[in-house]
Amino acid sequence: MLQDLLHVIRPLGILLMAFSAAYLPPIGVSLYFDEGALPAFLAGAATNFAVGFLMWGVGRRHRRELKSRDGFLLVALIWVMLAATATVPLILGLGMSFTDAYFEAVSGVTTTGATVITGLDHIPHAHNLWRHELTWLGGLGIIGLAMAVLPLLGVGGMQVYRAEATGPIKDSKLTPRFVQTARSIWLIYFGLTVACILSFRLGGMSWFDAFCHSFSVMSLGGFSTHDASIGFFDSPLIESIAILFMLLAGINFATHFVCWRGRSLRPYLRDAEIRTMLILVVASSVGIALYIWLLGVYPDFLTALRHSTFNIISVGLTCGLASTDFGQWPIFASLWMLTLSCVLSAAGSTGGGIKMIRLLILFKQSARELMSLVHPNAVSTLKVGGQVISDRTVLSVFGFIHLYTITVVTLGFALVISGMELSTAFSAVLASINNMGPGLGIVGPGGTYQPLSDFQTWICTIAMLAGRLEVFVLIVLLTPTFWRE
Numbered sequence: 001m002l003q004d005l006l007h008v009i010r011p012l013g014i015l016l017m018a019f020s021a022a023y024l025p026p027i028g029v030s031l032y033f034d035e036g037a038l039p040a041f042l043a044g045a046a047t048n049f050a051v052g053f054l055m056w057g058v059g060r061r062h063r064r065e066l067k068s069r070d071g072f073l074l075v076a077l078i079w080v081m082l083a084a085t086a087t088v089p090l091i092l093g094l095g096m097s098f099t100d101a102y103f104e105a106v107s108g109v110t111t112t113g114a115t116v117i118t119g120l121d122h123i124p125h126a127h128n129l130w131r132h133e134l135t136w137l138g139g140l141g142i143i144g145l146a147m148a149v150l151p152l153l154g155v156g157g158m159q160v161y162r163a164e165a166t167g168p169i170k171d172s173k174l175t176p177r178f179v180q181t182a183r184s185i186w187l188i189y190f191g192l193t194v195a196c197i198l199s200f201r202l203g204g205m206s207w208f209d210a211f212c213h214s215f216s217v218m219s220l221g222g223f224s225t226h227d228a229s230i231g232f233f234d235s236p237l238i239e240s241i242a243i244l245f246m247l248l249a250g251i252n253f254a255t256h257f258v259c260w261r262g263r264s265l266r267p268y269l270r271d272a273e274i275r276t277m278l279i280l281v282v283a284s285s286v287g288i289a290l291y292i293w294l295l296g297v298y299p300d301f302l303t304a305l306r307h308s309t310f311n312i313i314s315v316g317l318t319c320g321l322a323s324t325d326f327g328q329w330p331i332f333a334s335l336w337m338l339t340l341s342c343v344l345s346a347a348g349s350t351g352g353g354i355k356m357i358r359l360l361i362l363f364k365q366s367a368r369e370l371m372s373l374v375h376p377n378a379v380s381t382l383k384v385g386g387q388v389i390s391d392r393t394v395l396s397v398f399g400f401i402h403l404y405t406i407t408v409v410t411l412g413f414a415l416v417i418s419g420m421e422l423s424t425a426f427s428a429v430l431a432s433i434n435n436m437g438p439g440l441g442i443v444g445p446g447g448t449y450q451p452l453s454d455f456q457t458w459i460c461t462i463a464m465l466a467g468r469l470e471v472f473v474l475i476v477l478l479t480p481t482f483w484r485e
Contacts (some may be wrong), residue, residue, distance in 0.1 A: 008074040010059030012081065014265075016052030019082060020045050025133060026089070026126040034125040040093030048085040069482065072473055079465060083109050086134060093127055099454045103461050107135030110468035112348060113222020113320040113437035114460065116450040120227050125208060128225045129361045132212040135221025138468070140253065141352040142190050185253045188260060189350075193218045196245045203238045216352075217245045222320025222437040229322040229445065230310075238321055239310045250277065250317040252348035272385035273346040273356040280344060281316065285309040288333050297331055308333075316340035318352040320437025327444030334440055338427060341436045350433030352406060352467050360384050361397045403471045408433060411463050418456050433471075434464035 011444035015276060023045035027071040086109065087101035096104070100116045107114045108131050115131075117123065192215050200210035209225055216223050226232035230242060248256070249273055258267045268274055285308050310323045315337040343359040345351025364382050371380060382389045408429055415425035427439030428449070438445040443452075449460060466474045478481050 005073070006059055008059075008070050008077060009055045012074060012077055012306060013052045013059060015078060016055065016081060016085065017049050017272045017440055018052075019085070020049040020052070022133060022137065023048070023089075026130045027130050030124070030126040033125045035126065037089070037093050037124040037126040041130070044085070047088050051081075052183075066231040072269050072476055072482070075183050075473055076101045076469060076477055079106075079109060079258075086130075089127065089130055089245075094123060095187070097100055097454075099457050100450075101364055104131065105134060106377075106461050106464050108132075108221070108223065108437050109138040110115060110464045110466075111135050111219045111221040111318075111352070112432060112435040112464045113216065114432065114443070114449050115223065115437075115462070116448055116452075116457070118227065118357065118448055118450060120225055121232075128212060129208075131223050132215040132221070132225075135219040135223055136193070136215035139215075139219030139221065139249075140186060178223035181257075184257055184261075188253060188256050189218065192245065192248055192256075193413035196241070199241045200238065201244070204235060205233065205238065205239050213242070214245070217242050217319065218247065218249050218350065220249050220317055220319040220345070220435075224321060230314075231323045236306060239306070242321065243310060243313050246313055246317050246319050247281075248323060249319075249350045250345050252346040253350075254348045255346075270385060271346075272360060276360060277344055277356055278307075278345065280340065281309075281313055283314070284312050284336065284340060286335065288312060292329055292333060297329055310388055312337055312340065315436060315438070316344035316434040317349075318345055318434050320431075322438065322445040325444070327438075327440060327446050334427075334444075338430055338439070340463065341430070341434045352433075354359030354401060358400065361394060362401065364389070365394050365397075392480075400471060402452075403475055404433070407463070407466055407475075411459050415456055418453065418459070420452075420456060428452075428460055429463050432460045433467035435464060435467045 001409065023041050027038065027041045027045070030041055032427045037320065072230055083102060083105040086105040087096075090096045090101035090104055091098060094101075094117070096116075103114075103116055106112070112134065120128065152209045184450045196214035196218055197210045200205060200213055212223070212225050213230070215221065224232070230239060230379060251268075252271070255267050255271050255274070259265060284306065289301060289305040289308040292298060292308065298304040298307070307324050307326070311326045313319075314323075315326075316319045318341050326337070329331065342353045343356055345353055345355055347357045361382070361384060364384060368380050371378065382394065408426070410432070412426040412429045415428060416422055420428070421441060424439065424441030424443060427441065431437055431439035431443065441447075443449050449457065
């Protein structure tokens with residue numbers, strides 16, 4: 001066990017030292033607005049670099065090409081350690097406890113968007129930017145960013161990639177060199193973020209709000225600079241811009257890359273995940289709009305459609321921004337949106353949850369099993385979007401959904417045992433493990449996670465990490481087999 005740790009400490013230290021550069025934007029904002037936040041971010045940058053340097057020093061004599069098992073350990077440690085070091089500005093600048101600061105930092109790097117902070121409109125600009133920057137870096141994964149740099153540092157990248165990308169597409173490579181793939185996808189992510197910033201600015205946001213909300217939208221992170229979230233602006237234009245870029249962020253970035261490289265929109269049209277996602281979005285938006293309009297929540301259908309469309313896309317794609325407090329809608333609407341958050345995002349997107357590709361495989365396999373009951377001697381092949389899905393992948397999907405369900409039930413009952421009301425408890429766990437943010441009740445869009453006890457806060461923190469690491473990575477570290485030589 002000790003040897004495994006020593007072999008991953010060096011690359012972990014290098015990444016932590018590199019992460020110190022992330023403090024430069026909030027340091028610059030601190031100097032510009034002069035709100036007294038500068039010392040907290042200087043201390044945070046220094047702490048981050050010092051911890052990374054210490055780890056690098058301890059592990060520099062233990063170098064080897066990373067194995068698959070090292071990749072799992074490194075991925076888990078990166079998310080845990082980056083969130084831990086990112087708490088320093090929150091503790092020193094906002095006076096938060098370590099539990100609350102760690103929850104906020106984990107919520108950022110896992111792109112969950114759940115918050116324990118109230119009065120977001122009045123905290124220093126630098127701290128708001130820091131929260132949103134964490135979501136942006138976590139959007140495609142700090143691992144993905146590091147993959148474009150790790151080979152230059154003499155650290156193998158593919159093992160780390162395979163450890164983090166546990167979905168059905170983990171072995172696909174879009175260019176002959178993996179580093180080129182990582183860089184190309186990050187360039188697309190960066191380009192779409194710039195386009196989103198400019199669109200929000202033209203839509204009426206200030207430059208600061210445009211930057212922060214673009215980071216949230218493209219990472220599907222859900223943080224906002226205002227307690228009222230996107231509803232603060234009360235602008236159909238801004239909501240439409242957010243809808244467009246949330247949909248783009250919810251699509252597999254590999255598909256974006258293929259379209260860009262081929263200068264064609266045809267891959268979008270052939271993508272089974274996109275087709276299913278759009279069908280669910282349109283049907284749900286119209287259906288929920290009719291439902292809340294007929295029940296008198298809104299005086300006219302167009303207003304109901306405006307809010308149902310935005311919130312269904314935001315919640316379903318695990319962004320979590322809200323145009324209104326949908327917690328006040330009839331309970332069915334909120335439950336349906338929570339259900340969509342489990343499956344609507346595509347694999348390879350910045351969204352969370354089970355992912356659409358797994359849902360499609362699950363339904364296709366169920367249909368194949370039903371057919372085999374009627375025609376036991378028939379031979380059928382499972383295909384999604386024209387691509388043959390191997391039996392090994394099908395088993396992996398069933399294994400993932402099994403572990404996902406067990407995790408939700410276990411953590412949900414842990415919150416119930418702690419004294420939380422049943423619907424609030426399970427919605428909080430679902431919102432956390434899907435990296436979506438708002439749940440129901442006190443953790444709904446009109447509230448925060450601040451009222452939770454420390455125990456409840458840590459349960460939700462574990463759920464967020466499990467969701468971002470797609471359950472497998474976290475659970476495999478708890479098995480005796482993993483640590484056996």
